[in-house]
Amino acid sequence: MNELESQLHYPFGDTLPAAGKTIEVAPGVRWLRMALPFALDHINLWLLRDAVDGEDGAIEGWTIVDCGIANDATRAAWEQVFANELGGLPVLRVVVTHMHPDHVGLAHWLTERFGVRLWISATDFNAARQASASTTGFGGEATARFVASHGLTDPDSQEKIKGRRNYYASMVPQVPASFRRMMDGDRLTIGGREWICHAGYGHAPEHIALHCPSLGTLISGDMVLPRISTNVSVHDVEPESNPLQLYLDSLRRMQALPEDTLVLPSHGRPFTGLHTRIEQLIAHHDARFGEVIHACEEAPQCAAGLLPVLFKRPLDLHQTTFAIGESIAHLHALWFAGRLRRERDAGGIWRFSLPPTGG
Numbered sequence: 001m002n003e004l005e006s007q008l009h010y011p012f013g014d015t016l017p018a019a020g021k022t023i024e025v026a027p028g029v030r031w032l033r034m035a036l037p038f039a040l041d042h043i044n045l046w047l048l049r050d051a052v053d054g055e056d057g058a059i060e061g062w063t064i065v066d067c068g069i070a071n072d073a074t075r076a077a078w079e080q081v082f083a084n085e086l087g088g089l090p091v092l093r094v095v096v097t098h099m100h101p102d103h104v105g106l107a108h109w110l111t112e113r114f115g116v117r118l119w120i121s122a123t124d125f126n127a128a129r130q131a132s133a134s135t136t137g138f139g140g141e142a143t144a145r146f147v148a149s150h151g152l153t154d155p156d157s158q159e160k161i162k163g164r165r166n167y168y169a170s171m172v173p174q175v176p177a178s179f180r181r182m183m184d185g186d187r188l189t190i191g192g193r194e195w196i197c198h199a200g201y202g203h204a205p206e207h208i209a210l211h212c213p214s215l216g217t218l219i220s221g222d223m224v225l226p227r228i229s230t231n232v233s234v235h236d237v238e239p240e241s242n243p244l245q246l247y248l249d250s251l252r253r254m255q256a257l258p259e260d261t262l263v264l265p266s267h268g269r270p271f272t273g274l275h276t277r278i279e280q281l282i283a284h285h286d287a288r289f290g291e292v293i294h295a296c297e298e299a300p301q302c303a304a305g306l307l308p309v310l311f312k313r314p315l316d317l318h319q320t321t322f323a324i325g326e327s328i329a330h331l332h333a334l335w336f337a338g339r340l341r342r343e344r345d346a347g348g349i350w351r352f353s354l355p356p357t358g359g
């Protein structure tokens with residue numbers, strides 16, 4: 001456990017749910033984990049005890065929050081959950097926090113199987129439908145051109161990024177054709193308790209976290225994670241975006257929730273210390289801003305050139321594509337705030353520098 005992490009409290013210690021098993025973390029709230037084939041090797045999903053009105057009175061069952069990616073291992077783990085962890089009750093709805101593959105991947109399979117509705121923000125529903133059906137934004141020529149304009153021009157990376165066309169669809173082969181919209185401030189009644197939707201920006205188009213005041217519990221999705229910082233990237237589909245400012249603003253809004261909230265994150269372990277963690281994340285990005293400004297004082301910088309400044313460890317290609325998006329996000333936040341300006345150099349690469357002082 002690192003020093004920052006030791007400032008948080010983990011009420012379940014080192015206990016983790018075994019594959020295909022669940023642990024109750026609050027009344028009617030169960031935690032399960034699915035394996036992921038990445039450096040980030042797992043995702044947490046949640047089962048909420050629920051009931052809906054049927055023809056002959058209430059139908060008891062479960063609401064699923066987030067799904068895992070579409071592969072055989074995840075489907076097999078779900079089969080174990082259905083057989084052993086639901087008390088013989090059906091799934092009543094599928095809630096998805098945002099459109100990333102580890103969250104929405106199996107939504108189609110789950111909703112079809114139980115004949116139930118997908119609940120998601122409209123923005124993420126449409127982004128998921130588009131990403132699953134096209135190559136935009138997750139590899140291919142457009143991404144290769146975009147990262148080249150930020151200095152990632154070496155032939156090996158360029159070749160690999162151009163070749164990676166079906167990245168999203170390989171993990172999200174289908175998205176349901178219809179959905180139920182969740183918006184900021186919406187109240188979902190789940191198992192007789194109210195869960196309030198909190199929209200967050202910067203990590204995904206419109207991420208929905210769910211807060212249950214009566215349980216003092218927040219399903220934070222990827223917006224607040226205990227050990228790693230949330231990926232916040234500029235992508236080729238929206239090349240002039242400022243997602244890091246959106247993310248930091250969203251974090252500050254979450255500070256209105258009580259400090260003793262039990263946070264259920266998508267990666268890592270449930271924890272308390274929400275305000276502490278938000279302060280840590282804001283401080284983390286402030287420190288990165290300082291490093292970027294310092295580097296730009298020396299000479300104009302491009303996003304690729306800043307990778308060794310922002311990331312102290314060696315990066316493989318998968319990590320580099322995430323990292324370059326994050327590097328651009330830091331540069332853009334400073335550019336939008338007027339602390340940096342950008343110019344295209346003779347080679348077509350965006351270079352960021354300090355604006356001239358005085359007059």
Ligand SMILES: [Zn+2]
Pocket residue numbers: 098100203204222
């Ligand atoms: Zn995500």
